[in-house]
Amino acid sequence: MRLRRQTPAAAVPTRTLSFGTRVRRDWQMLVMMLPGVLFLLLFFYIPILGNVVAFQDFQPFLGISQSAFVGMENFVSLYDDPLFWAALTNTLKLAAVQLLLFFPVPLILALAVDSLVSNRLRRMFQTVVYLPHFLSWVLVIALFQQSLGGAGFVNNLLRDWGFGEVPFMTNPDTFPLLATAQLVWKDAGWAMIIFLAALASVDVALYEAAAADGAGRWRRMWHITLPALRTVIVLLLILRIGDILSVGFEQFILQRDSVGPGAAEVLDTFTYYSGVVGGDWSSGAAAGLAKGVVGALLLWGANSVAHRLGEPGIFQKREAA
């Protein structure tokens, strides 16, 4: 102890300070953490505990503490509920179509934009395509309805030209395509940003060397550009997979009426309608909980597959931060 006291205060490594000293030293920082931590408790961690209603026969007038525990019964009844399975099937179907048809679009756009020679054009294009990301789903669907709906201007034109009406917005069979089109319209431009940034950091000397060796534009794209984007592509894929079960909640709840629950009912809307609207709180919570757990597992699974393939994935990056 005596020895340590002789060293100058600044040279003492933080770790040797006692806990009490550190709390006293950092009290202002602790005060700063307070609002955020309070928020996390109130609107994240306590609600997570609230998921116990999934294991209860929850009665709103009795509250969580008084309602009877029923174990896994709610999950069993979900298992027997054809509506739940329909919602699950729809979710997976919509997610698959969106993954397949949405995911490549930003990449293709980014490659096309990146090869533009004129910077003015680049900037103009980017300004336009970022915008829809900031519009709400209500607005996006309103715009789609005004454009493609039965009374929308595209159908007005089609009628004028004598083609008759096309029910773009209300046909349950083509709904996955419509939903993907909406997603592309809203977010493809935005998703492009990350690819563009990755493209901008590729060393030009690589292209030059490849060209000197006789590689044409497609070869350069295949052997330089795409490998450079690999990490980013994997990262975005993982995030997307973690999100698979929560495909655009607002998007579907807004269109459930016009397309019908047969095509637009997803796990989240099922939870909402059976729980909040139908008053069957427990089975709604059970569906929601199942969804959350499976989503987290998917994310974790996709990430560990990425690790196996030698990609950094998401979690490692976070530790480095």
Add this chain to the structure above:
Amino acid sequence: MTATSDLTSTRRWLGTSRRKVFGASQRPVWKEQPNAFYQLVKAVLLGGFALAIIVPLLVVVSTSLASDQDVIDAGGYVLWPKHPTFHAYELLFSGGLVGRAILVSLFVTVVGTALALFTTITLAYATSRPVVFGRPVLLLVLFTLLFAPGIIPMFLMVKQLGLLDSLWSLILPGALSAFNFVVMRAFFMNVPQELIESARIDGASDFTILWRIVMPLSKAVIAVVGLFYAVGFWNAFFNALLYINDTAKWPLQLILRTYVLQGSSLSADQLGVDPPPQTQSLQMAVVVLALIPIAMVYPFIQRHFAKGVITGAVKG
């Protein structure tokens, strides 16, 4: 090679030019000459995508500004108003449901953004420094990225707090987003340690350091995160659907859904005017009103996007 020099060289071979030289002199020698076919494909792809975004917006704005006669002549939609008028907007602002909804949305957006920025900045700053409990708190936040509590437990919590049918139910649950937190914290980590230490030696408290030194250095990121929050609050639809029953407290997004998507018409009563108005341009005017605030801030913050998003995406 550093990131900046990468960028400049990239710009160079892409042909950055204020001199409007798009020709061969701007292209690296090893690049192929432009090929008419690929150029056509690119023009169709990019031009088509941009038009698909612009045209619907243009039609909506034009129709909202068109006179009733224009709308009837065009059979519902106008690409360019021949007799522009603000009649629809005057009707909407003459009082009643829509005017109130705009006030509600503005209130929620302004108060919510201020509160969310406060929570995010303080938490992000505190966890960006080696501080007691800094690490566990950081993990608490990051865990929220993986898992969501679910709709029903959230509803029960808001109900338990007595916030149903209160505007606070739209504000408080959005007062911190882990994504924005990550962006903010990544930025604070890059503030030089020496700056903070020298301020501390001069006797500044942690609050002073944050307020007088760190925040002025972080204006760009605060602007971007603020915009993300503001857009989120302005666009929030589902929370309102869940927690707000009283039509007097409806935000604009619920009005949009009820009167534009579901096609109920705004009655003369709800508008506080006598003759029933022409609905088409009225509906479009509601759409435009929901659009305006975003279109207004968008150009100012746009140039900061790339940076903010990339930090968030890579580290988040």
